[in-house]
Amino acid sequence: MLAASGLLLITALAIAALTGGSDRWSLGPxxxxxxxxxxxxxxxxxxxxxxxxxxxxxxxxxxxxVLLGGAPAAVVGALTILExxxxxxxxxxxxxxxxxxxxxxxxxxxxFFHALLRITGVGVNNVEYYLVIFATANVALxxxxxxxxxxxxxxxxxxxxxxxxxxxxxxxxxxxxxALLTMAAVYIAVHTGTFSLALVGLVIVVFQYLTGxxxxxxxRSKELQRIATTDELTGLANRERFSEAIQERIxxxxxxxxxxxxxxxxxxxxxxxxDTLGHHYGDVLLRDLGPxxxxxxxxxxxxxxxxxxxxxxxxxxxVQALSAVEHQVGRLTAVVGExxxxxxxxxxxxxxIGIARYPQDGEDSHALLRCADIAMYAxxxxxxxxxxxxxxxxxxxxxxxxxxSDIRHALASDQIVVHYQPIVxxxxxxxxxxxxxxxxxxxxxxxxxxxxxxxTVEQTGLIGxxxxxxxERSIAECAAWRKAKRNLSVAxxxxxxxxxDRDLPREIxxxxxxxxxxxDALQLEITESMIMSDPDRAVATVxxxxxxxxxxxxxxxxxxxxxxxxxxxxxxxxxKIDRSFVSPMLRDESDxxxxxxxxxxxxxxxLKVIAEGVEDADTLQRLALLGCDLAQGYxxxxxxAAPDFDRWLLEAAPLPPTVALSPAMADxxxxxxxxxxxx
Ligand code: C2E
Ligand code: CA
Ligand code: CA
Numbered sequence: 242m243l244a245a246s247g248l249l250l251i252t253a254l255a256i257a258a259l260t261g262g263s264d265r266w267s268l269g270p271x272x273x274x275x276x277x278x279x280x281x282x283x284x285x286x287x288x289x290x291x292x293x294x295x296x297x298x299x300x301x302x303x304x305x306x307v308l309l310g311g312a313p314a315a316v317v318g319a320l321t322i323l324e325x326x327x328x329x330x331x332x333x334x335x336x337x338x339x340x341x342x343x344x345x346x347x348x349x350x351x352x353f354f355h356a357l358l359r360i361t362g363v364g365v366n367n368v369e370y371y372l373v374i375f376a377t378a379n380v381a382l383x384x385x386x387x388x389x390x391x392x393x394x395x396x397x398x399x400x401x402x403x404x405x406x407x408x409x410x411x412x413x414x415x416x417x418x419x420a421l422l423t424m425a426a427v428y429i430a431v432h433t434g435t436f437s438l439a440l441v442g443l444v445i446v447v448f449q450y451l452t453g454x455x456x457x458x459x460x461r462s463k464e465l466q467r468i469a470t471t472d473e474l475t476g477l478a479n480r481e482r483f484s485e486a487i488q489e490r491i492x493x494x495x496x497x498x499x500x501x502x503x504x505x506x507x508x509x510x511x512x513x514x515x516d517t518l519g520h521h522y523g524d525v526l527l528r529d530l531g532p533x534x535x536x537x538x539x540x541x542x543x544x545x546x547x548x549x550x551x552x553x554x555x556x557x558x559x560v561q562a563l564s565a566v567e568h569q570v571g572r573l574t575a576v577v578g579e580x581x582x583x584x585x586x587x588x589x590x591x592x593x594i595g596i597a598r599y600p601q602d603g604e605d606s607h608a609l610l611r612c613a614d615i616a617m618y619a620x621x622x623x624x625x626x627x628x629x630x631x632x633x634x635x636x637x638x639x640x641x642x643x644x645x646s647d648i649r650h651a652l653a654s655d656q657i658v659v660h661y662q663p664i665v666x667x668x669x670x671x672x673x674x675x676x677x678x679x680x681x682x683x684x685x686x687x688x689x690x691x692x693x694x695x696x697t698v699e700q701t702g703l704i705g706x707x708x709x710x711x712x713e714r715s716i717a718e719c720a721a722w723r724k725a726k727r728n729l730s731v732a733x734x735x736x737x738x739x740x741x742d743r744d745l746p747r748e749i750x751x752x753x754x755x756x757x758x759x760x761d762a763l764q765l766e767i768t769e770s771m772i773m774s775d776p777d778r779a780v781a782t783v784x785x786x787x788x789x790x791x792x793x794x795x796x797x798x799x800x801x802x803x804x805x806x807x808x809x810x811x812x813x814x815x816x817k818i819d820r821s822f823v824s825p826m827l828r829d830e831s832d833x834x835x836x837x838x839x840x841x842x843x844x845x846x847x848l849k850v851i852a853e854g855v856e857d858a859d860t861l862q863r864l865a866l867l868g869c870d871l872a873q874g875y876x877x878x879x880x881x882a883a884p885d886f887d888r889w890l891l892e893a894a895p896l897p898p899t900v901a902l903s904p905a906m907a908d909x910x911x912x913x914x915x916x917x918x919x920x
Contacts, residue, residue, distance in 0.1 A: 250341055264310030264351070270430070270438055271309060274301050275317050277442025281450075282321050299385075299416055300448065302347045303378055303423040304441070308430060311351020318343035342388040350381035365431045371424045378420030386412070422448055472546040474524060475531040483545035483553040487606035490555060494599055502566045502598050503606075504554040505613040506573065507621065509591035511550035516737075517773035517801055518586070523550075525583045526590065533576040538569070550590075553610075563598075563629070570594055574626045593620040594627035602630050622692075647683070648698055652706055656682050659714040660880035663889070664732070664851065664873045667865040672893065674730035674764070676873060677715035678880045679707070695736070704738045708745075713752055716763060718883055720756040727890065732764040734796065737771040741778060746785040753789070760790030766817065767793065769801030776807050787812040794851070799835055809846065816843040820854020820874070827859055840869050 278301025298321040306314035322343045326336050354377040363369040390405040397404070426441040470482035478486065490501055508530075515523035527550065534544040534552060541557030556569050577592040595617025603609040612630040620628040628634070651657055661675035681689040698704050712733050719731035739745055753760055765786060772779045772795075787793050794815035795808065799822055818839050826832040836852065843850035852864050855874030864872055881889055 250344075252345070264312045265308075266313060267309065269436070271305065271313055271317075273436070273438045273442055274305050274308075275320060277301065277439075277446060278317055278321055279324050280442070281446045281448075282325055299381075299419045300422050300426065301442075302343075303350065303374075303381060303420065304426050304430075304438075306347050306351040306381070307354055307374055307377065307423065307427050310355065311348040314347030314351050315344045318347040338392050342385065342392070345388065346381050346384040349384050350377050353377055353380050371428070374424050374427055375420055378417075378423060382416050382420075418452075419448070475528055475546045477531050477535070477552075478543055478545035480545065480547045480553070483543065483547060483555070484606040484610070486543045486545075486555055487609060490558070491599060491605065493558065498558060499561045500599055501558065501561065502556060502563075502596050503609045503613050504556070504570070504573075504597075504627075505547070505595045505610065505617045506552045506554060506577075506592050507594075507617055508550035508577070509593060509621070511590050513770045513801060514588055514590065515550075517770045518588075522583050522586070522588065526581045526588060529581050529583075530577065533579070534573065537572045537576045553613075554594075566596060566598075567627075570596070570627045592626070593617055595620055595630065596627060597630045648681075648694060648703060651681055651683070652703065652710065656684070657707065657710055658682050658882065659711055659718070660882055661715075661718065661731070661886040662873055662880035663878050663886070664871050665877055667861070667869050667872050672729065672890065673871065674719075674732065674762075675886065676732040676734075676766070676880075677711055677718070678734070679711050680880075699736050699738060704736050705742055705745075708733075708735060708739050709748065712749060716752050716756050716758050719762055720758045722890075723758065723762070725887075730762045730764055730792075732766055732794065734766045735771070740767065740771055740782045741775070743782075746782070746789060749786070749791065750789055753791075761792060764792045764794055764815070766796040768796045769798065772807055772811065773801065776810075780807075780810050783811050783813075787814075799839060813848060815849045815851060815871075816846075817851045817853055818869075823852045823854040823860065823864075823874070824856050827857075827863060836864075836869075837867050840867050844868070 278298050281301070282298050298318075301321070302314050302318050305317045319340055322336070322339045326339075331339070354373060357373050357376065358364075358370075361369065361373065363373060386405065386409050390401065390407075390409070393407070394401045394404040422444065426438070426444070429437050429441055470479060470485075471477070472479040487503055490498075494501060511523065511526070514526065527546070530552075531544065531546070534554065538544055538554055539557055541559065543553075543555040545553040545555075547553050554573065556566065560566055560569055573594065574592055577590060580587040580589050582588075595613040595615065597603060597609045597612035597616060599609060602612040615634045616628045616630040619631075619634040620626065658680050659677045660680055661677055663672050664674050664676060665671060666673050679691050679695065681694055683689050695704075695707075698707050715731045715733050719729060722729045749763070750760075753763065767779070767783065772783075783793055792814040793812060794817050795813055796817045797819040798816045800819045816839060818836055822832045822835045822839075826836045840850045849870045851871035851873060852860075852869050853873045855861050855864065855872045855876050857876050860874075861872055861876060878889055
C-alpha cells in the first residue's frame with residue numbers, strides 16, 4: 242500500500258511542477274479560504290458506514306483550485322487533513338493515505354480546470370466558465386471518491402464496487418451541492434473582489450453545519466428505525482417488527498402467495514436458569530439461541546424475540562403444508578435442545594411451540610398471535626413439543642384468564658381448598674404424614690389444579706395470603722389428626738416469595754401455637770431454584786424457620802442447579818426426589834441411577850430421602866431396596882380432600898411390611914391397605 246502511495250506522491254509532485262505556471266500564490270485569499278475551510282472542518286460529522294469525514298472542505302479546496310490553482314489547493318487539502326488528524330483515532334498510515342488523497346485530488350482538479358480553460362479559451366465573463374467549474378468539481382469528486390473507496394477496499398475487503406457505493410452514496414448530494422456553492426463563490430469573488438470571499442467562507446461554515454445536521458438526523462432516524470424494530474439483547478427482530486412481518490405476509494398471501502404459519506416458542510426451564518444461575522447465564526443463552534433459530538428457519542423466514550424467553554417464528558414462504566411446518570418445528574426443537582455452553586457450564590432448555598395458521602385461525606397478526614399463544618400454552622400443559630391451534634384450546638384459555646381475575650375473590654370466599662396426599666415409611670409402609678396440596682374449587686370450572694394458577698398468583702402479591710391460608714388449613718388438619726391419636730405430620734409447599742417474607746416465621750409460630758401443634762409436625766418444602774435465586778436470604782429465612790423446630794425439605798430435587806455447597810449451608814432435614822426421575826425409574830436406566838445416587842447423597846449428608854411420584858408397586862419395592870426412607874405417589878393414593886383423607890386413613894388396614902401393594906387396587910382407586918401410625 243505504501244509503494245502505491247509513493248507512486249501517487251511522485252505523480253502529484255510532477256503535476257505540481259507541470260501546473261506550477263498557472264498557480265497564483267496570493268496570500269490574502271489563500272488565508273481567508275484556509276481559515277474558513279479549517280473552521281468548517283472543526284465540526285465534522287462522522288458517518289459510521291463509510292468511515293470518512295464530511296465537511297465543507299470540498300468547497301474550500303475547489304475554490305482554491307479554481308481561483309488560485311492546483312498547488313495552493315493541495316496546500317489547503319493537506320492542511321485540512323493535518324488539522325483534523327489529532328482529533329481522529331486513525332493510524333499513521335491512514336493519515337499518510339488521507340494526506341496523499343487530499344494533495345492529489347486538489348492538484349489534479351487544478352490541472353484539469355486550468356487546462357480546460359486554456360483549451361476552450363473561456364474566461365470569467367463567459368457562462369461556460371461556470372460549467373467548467375462544475376465539470377472540475379465532478380472530476381475532483383470522482384478522484385476523491387475513487388481513492389477513498391480504494392483505500393477502504395484495501396482496509397476492509399469486500400467488493401470494490403460495494404466500497405465505492407458505500408463511500409459515494411451518502412456523500413453525493415452534499416458534495417454536488419458543494420460544487421454549486423463553489424460556482425456561486427467564484428462568481429462573487431470574480432465580481433465583487435476576493436475579500437468578499439470572507440463572506441463565502443461564512444457560507445461554507447453554515448453549509449457544513451447544515452449538511453452535518455442533515456446527515457446526523459438521517460443517521461439518527463435510521464438508528465431509531467433500527468432500535469424500534471430490533472431486540473437489543475439478541476439483535477433479532479422485536480415484537481413490533483414481527484407483527485409487521487405477519488401483516489406483510491398476510492398481504493402476500495392475499496395476493497395469491499398461499500397459506501402460512503405463525504409460531505410462538507417459549508423456552509422450558511429457562512426461568513430456572515435465570516433464577517438459579519443469574520441473568521448473565523440467561524442472557525448469554527438467549528443470545529446464543531438467536532443465530533441457531535435463524536439458521537434453522539433459513540432464508541425467507543423471520544425469527545423475533547418477543548420478550549423474556551418467548552420467540553416468534555415466521556417460516557419461509559415455501560413452507561405451506563402442515564407437514565412441512567411440522568418438519569420445520571422438528572428442526573427448531575432440535576436446535577433449541579442442543580446444550581448451550583456458558584462459562585464452562587453446559588445448560589439445556591426445551592421449547593414449547595404454538596402454531597397458528599393463516600387463513601383459518603385469524604385474519605390479522607393480532608388474531609394469529611393470540612391463537613399461537615393459546616396453542617403454545619396447550620403445548621406446555623400437555624408437555625408436548627408443539628401444538629397446532631384448535632378451537633377447543635381457546636375455551637381452555639378463556640378459563641385460564643378468568644381464573645387469574647377471580648383469584649382475589651377465591652381467597653376471600655372459601656374456594657381455596659387443600660388436599661392431602663399420604664406419605665409412607667418404606668420400612669413398614671406406615672403412613673407418617675401427608676403433603677398439603679392446594680386446589681381451587683371454582684364454582685363454574687370445578688376443581689382447578691395448582692399448576693393452573695399458583696404461578697400466576699406468585700406473580701401477583703397474593704402468594705403471601707395463599708401460602709398462609711394453606712399453612713393454616715394444613716396445621717389445623719394435622720392438629721385434628723393428632724387429636725384422633727394419629728401421630729402424623731404435614732408438609733406444605735413454599736414459593737420463592739415466601740422466603741423473602743420476613744414476617745412468615747413469626748406467623749407460622751403463632752399458627753402452631755394456636756392449634757397446639759408441635760413444630761416438628763410441620764414440614765416446609767422449598768425447591769432448589771428458590772434457594773439459588775438468593776442464597777444468602779434463603780439461608781437466613783430457612784435458618785429462622787428451622788430454628789422454630791419446623792423441618793425443612795428440598796422439593797423436586799434433581800431438577801435444578803443447586804450446588805452441594807449451598808445445600809450444606811442450609812439446615813435441611815430431607816431431600817425429595819423429583820417425580821420425573823422416580824416415576825420412570827424402572828423403565829429408564831439413567832433415572833434409576835439418579836434416584837439411587839440421590840438416596841446415597843442424601844444419606845451421606847445425614848438427610849432423610851423421600852421419593853415422590855411412585856406410581857406402581859414395583860417402584861415402591863425397588864425404592865425400599867435402594868434404602869429410600871419415604872414414598873409418596875398415586876400408587877399409594879392421589880391427593881384427597883380432608884374428609885376423604887380421614888376415611889382413607891380409617892380404611893387403611895395394617896399390612897406386613899414385605900407385602901407390596903397391588904397396582905390393580907391402586908388403579909381402581911380403592912384405598913390401599915396401609916398402616917396409619919398411631920391408628
Ligand atoms: P409438588 O410439590 O411436586 O407436588 C407433588 C405433585 O405431584 C402434586 O401435584 C401431586 O398431585 C403430584 N403427584 C403425586 N403423586 C404423583 C404420582 O404418582 N404421579 C404423578 N404424575 N404425579 C403425582 P399437584 O397437586 O398438581 O401440585 C403441583 C405443584 O403445585 C406442586 O408440585 C407444587 O409445586 C405446587 N403446589 C401445590 N400446592 C401448593 C401450595 O400450597 N403452595 C405452593 N407454593 N405451591 C403449591
Ligand atoms: Ca411439594
Ligand atoms: Ca415435588
